[in-house]
Amino acid sequence: MTFESLGLAPALLRALSEQNYNTPTPIQAEAIPLALAGHDLLGGAQTGTGKTAAFGLPLLHRLATTQGHGNGPRKPRVLILAPTRELALQVSDSLRSYAKYLRINVHAIFGGAGMGPQLDALRRGVDVLVATPGRLIDHLERGSAKLDAVEVLVMDEADRMLDMGFLPAIKRILGRLPASRQTLLFSATFEAQIKQLALEFMRNPQQVQIAANNIVADAISHRVHPVDGGRKRDLLIQILAARPNDQVIVFGRTKHGCNRLSEQLEEAGLKSVAIHGNKSQAQRQKALRDFKANKARVLVATDVAARGLDIPSLPLVINFDLPMVAEDYVHRIGRTGRNGASGEALSLVSPDEAGLLRQIQRILKDDIEMVSVAGFEPTRPLRMGSDAPGARRPGPGGNRGNNAPRKPAHRPHGKPAPRHAHAGPKQHRGGGNGGGGAQQGQRRDRNAG
Template identity: 60%
Template sequence: MHFESLGLSPALLRALADQGYNEPTPIQAAAIPVVLEGHDLLASAQTGTGKTAGFSLPMLERLFPNGKRPTSGRPRKPRALVLTPTRELAAQVHDSVRDYSKFLTVYSTTIFGGVGMGNQIQNLRRGVDIVIATPGRLIDHMQQRHIDLSGIEILVLDEADRMLDMGFLPALKRVISAMPQQRQTLLFSATFAPAIKALASQFMHNPKEVEVARANTVVATVSHRVHPVDAERKRDLLLHILAEDSRRQTLVFARTKHGSDKLCKFLNQSGMRSAAIHGNKSQNQRTRALGDFKKGKVDVLVATDIAARGLDIEQLPMVINHDLPMVAEDYVHRIGRTGRAGASGLAVSLVSHEESGLLRDIKKLLKDEIDIAPMEGFEPSQPLRMDAGAPKPRQGGQRQRPNGNKSSHQRRPHTQERKSGGSTQAQAQAQAKRRRRGGSRTRRSPNA
């Protein structure tokens, strides 16, 4: 199947061709015709399947039939609204909308927190067709009457499951209540969980359902590897893996904001170019960190789950879980950033005895065997437990020792050498520094 067969205008097809996109992904092939027919859409698709194009392309076609504006000049009210859970996802959706509409006359803008409202107000006053926003900042503009949603024709809820997880349901209800009931609503989620079904029944009209790649499945090209290790030796094992692996760009997940900062600092001190991204970082800091990672100025991006949600990173060969997520489904969201568009990917998890229960939940969700083997030189003092009573860490990070003292790696001076998989920590740091001098490049993925 080719995009030409989906009923898109020549202007959109030309934009797709310019980017090298010829064949739609499964979610695009299933969703685009439904949206073009005017139906509400309830779609389940995991990260990396091309869902952004799955709603952006038909949205543009519906707003601008055959590539033509219904009226001349800028619109008095926005005609389409895309809601996303995070600033990064909003910015990336906006980039996609601009790419696909490059041969159309379309006015669009983003609205999210972490930056001043001045430019956002100016753009809204000038008039825009499409607004891509996060719920909180959008409500700020609504309260100050900077935006009028009474002209919305198409509403898109992108990653609706994450918006519900983040407590945005009251905000969603408030935003939707300001729109016309006669509109087209497109809801994209990783799952058809009961909460998503309830949201759809409340705000959608006889939606068509499309399900591609269930949330408890992962891309077939991703390999899974687990290394059991004592909690206090995790960061040394991480450094060893990064120094030994020739692949450049690596995304590392930490469970907490504080933990991601500490891990990033350790990696930088060890000669590994790293940056951290989490909710306590300003929008400018997060944008700069992501930009440096994409440009190859840093080799490792350390992130928390919420901060990394929706990150669009092309040709990412490896994802490492320094800490397992507290919710098994988040494992799928994490590793969905590697193995995209048919490329091979590797998901590595460093698992302590205290995280045995979390690993058991992940294995149960995936219904798949995961390769579990200790790394030589990092064998754990306690084996993992995969039975029903397997322990789980408390929400908030690794446990302290019963006496409240810091773990041994925190007490030792940073320069002390330890064995790490046949080499000392100092040797691993030297390898990291050599890798740092080597530079890196990223390539564009064909995934829309």
């Protein structure tokens, strides 16, 4: 299948061709025809599968081939809701690139940025409005955003929005939209709240499920390096020094910890930037620009960056700290192994984090290869518990352990994922609670991460 065979507008095909997009990914091949036909759609796909184009191309085709209604400044004909400012920026940037040869105005509004430029853009007129829920509520209360002309609503990463407590805000926004709209909802998982939202606000939605819940891309290899917590920094520096040409995202648990780790990497001669919720929007965007431009090798981030960042060809993600919620492991490592490329996920795990590792292995439904690095063996073993995957006793292979590596299942194009050499020497469900309303959503929008 090609994009041409989907019947998209020639201007869209021209922009896609310039970006070397020729063959739709599975989610695009299934979702685009349904969306073009006007169906409401539930799209299930992990991050990195091309879902932005799966909903973006049909809505841009619609805008390019049909006329809007009314006179005066253009009101949004498409509304896209996203959980974080990073994802809102990424989606708006992608849509602008697809709409390069169309006269379509795409604008993103989100918390943590000044209201003035957003007010000016809305006054001038916007065709596609990408928004985080809290900031959109701000504009609705001011009267600066009008949603009565919206023809298509997209809820991107709906599960994440519910996790962040945006359900009351989302319901308020949905109440302002025309009932006759088309609704496209994309989510990595379809849990009870997502299904209830679909039943309440969608009309006979078609469903496309590309990957089962919480299944990680087969092209990603996983490895754990057991190490005492106090020696993680030195091990990380050694791993990074052994791979001088690779860009890396390193995930930490706290804002202060990420700042300190970034400073320590700089002291070790490794150009690093940090991104987290205490950074201003300008600081966060500058850090991302520097990282994407290869001015910094290492991006140290809290989970605010686990979704919504699109870093082309990122070969490696390192968990300096394991996430407190096992599902966040999936979203973190989704930054690598994207669009059919291979990737690696390394986790530096202290004995105190064994319980967290056990939860992650349960989600993966498989063992993670465990490799002790010479000179960094922990002073006490990781006690996984007898009920955990990977809880087998060490075999005769010494410090390598007997944990089987994740098997490289078939990749989307039918090729097995390559295995890589080891790095280094030797190897709350937070949905709406019915209280707090939009204010709660706004606070989380502004301070996410």
